[in-house]
Amino acid sequence: MPTRHVSHGPTTLDAVIIGAGVVGAACAYYAGRSGLAVAVVDRGPVAGGTTGAGEGNLLVSDKEAGPELDLALLSTRLWRELAETLPPEAEYEPKGGLVIASDETALTSLRAFARRQRAAGAEAHEIPADGLRDLEPHLAPGLAGGFHYPQDAQLQPARAAAQLLRASGADVRLGAEVTAVLTDPRGAVRGVRTTHGDLHAPAVVNATGTWGGRLAELAGTHLPVRPRRGFVLVTEPLPPRLVRHKVYAADYVTDVASDSAALQSSAVVEGTPAGPVLIGATRERVGFDRTLSTEALRRLATQASALFPVLGGVRAIRAYHGFRPYLPDHLPAIGPDPRVPGLHHACGHEGAGIGLAPATGMLIASALRGDRPALDLRPFRPDRFDPRATPRPTDEPGAAR
Template sequence: MRVVVVGAGIVGAACARELARSGLAVTVLDRGGPAAATTAHGEGNILVSDKGPGAELELAQLSRRLWPEILDDLPNRESVEWDPKGGIVVATTGDGARALEKFAEGQRAAGVIAEPMDERALAAAEPHLTRDVAAAVHYPDDAQVQPSGAATALLADALRHSAELRTGCELLGARVEGGRLTGVRTSGGVLPADLVVNAAGPWSGETATRLGAPVDVRPRRGEVLVTTPLPPTVFHKVYDADYVGAVGSGAQDLQTSAVVESTRAGTVLLGSARRRVGFDDRIRPHVLAEIARKALRLYPGLTGAQVMRAYGGFRPYVPDHLPVIGPDPRLPGLWHASGHEGAGIGLSVGTALLLRELVTGSAPSLDPEPFRADRPAVLGADASEGAA
């Protein structure tokens, strides 16, 4: 079977790896370069802490189990920079504490390790964190990777299993015969295919429209501040409990919350922001100022830290906040693996496994029904906005 994967970000790379290792003839197509767009503008988070009970959490739990197994099988795993450092979610108000405790209780019932922390344990784990905390929960399964390194390692393994990579090659449209997708038209010519996987991230809506089967996957903008290297200051991924609300919000206006974490290089990443502005890539000073203000409430000692850069990127947003994984019944031969918003790094390997199982007819590792491509949120009346 000939497969074309559209998109060489981490989701596309993970899908290409799974399909190539299954013996399929895979070609990865990207108009830019590997991991050069959304993946390169992420923080590399692999989280269970921000997901309530349901399909996305189940996909996150599957992915979290898979990551260490996949790393053991990658010849260049060092570039992934796997760091199972865990996460800590804090609430700074009484209302926030009650909401966090209820959220964590529901997660524990779904199998997530969510450990309440008292003041002493929190101070020992994060000595530079503000003491003005009403509640804290530790999530030992949260982890981090270097996103571009992880994506290129997965892609390299796909290439090691005979996949091909075509960069600087733009998808222009579909070749359809007998009502079935039989290939794609590209800036480099026609590529025949028995199966096409739309893994184009925030551009998945545009890609699907070009292929003749629009889906409502829209860009959602996010920004991150990066400090210069600092002495050890932040030891986990730490964020305010309102981050969960920002993730789940469908509001178009600016949503910010305090998210603070370090990297192996000693820099500290400050986030996060979410806003729907189409593909407007301008960085707005007021957004960065709001990110910094909220981050400093958690770590006042960062007040004098120097920010060496800020970056932003687009995340693939679906109105019901669930990825799109599986075949498109409107156009046989078209499959989707997109819509992960800011969770694509963590969910990539679980998505790829589920896709491979569905393609090959294997028993799926989890119920694929919630992610189906023909659900109302994906095929809504405003699906064409995904190409805006």
């Protein structure tokens, strides 16, 4: 176990949030709006990790009915509210999503998936084969059909994170690495030690993304966050509305839910206001290996061209990749860690962190204040992977509804 530094210094903050990505920024925003004094610490720049390497997906369409879909639906509403205050540079686009079935088997699976989602509150509309081109004129012929999800949206994640931080009123400290979590003799959190000095607070929020497991270790506990690498292709600028929605093949949903460590790819195609088309998405667990995978890029190009033949003659001008913070059950860790009083987690969102950031931030702010949360936090309990963990008496069914 790492050395823990006991501190008896003055407390001038209500919480220290570690991580200046979009999740940490949302935690700071909602905590600040609720009257809490917070500092945000990051060893790098704003959005220097997973957020800066994201496509900006705000998706309902890929979430199975259950806790993550509930989180996504709440975030969808919150992003719409936030969009009214975000600058145009954030590029918020409520463009909707279109999930494509290549054959009748895939379409039957999509129908069952959408039926469960609608029962949970999502909007999903079946589009017959002869109606697909009304939504996307450049789609390939011969597709079986699909589902339109009007709640799906997109934004520029790094700019959104920066704006949320500016609006939070937080004391933002960049280029400061956290080297220890400060605790009192009883083991309760009392702040953090950074390369630029100590920050004292009765609460610490772990919003470090793929490094969430390492931060948990610094606090003397365990959270099995692992990186899952993904690549994105970027085309040359193309005419506006060549691709009108966020369009992806039905097998993307399966890839998101998979536990496989091997390379998986399924085309996700979307235009941007600036003209380039973004093509994702791949997934593989290779640690923090940053080696360029030509096989991953080849698959993306081939699958995107199969969906949109017009892209076959388009140049890809660059590619980028990032690491998604993966937890074994594909749900994030959100809320207080009962093993370390004062420690809160807001990480492990995998590829959905940008979309789920506002709801996560609101739930963390409620936990910091001791208020009733907007959603049941039990599915996101940080200690759920600990075989010794037992539900707390306050976690009564329906208590947070």
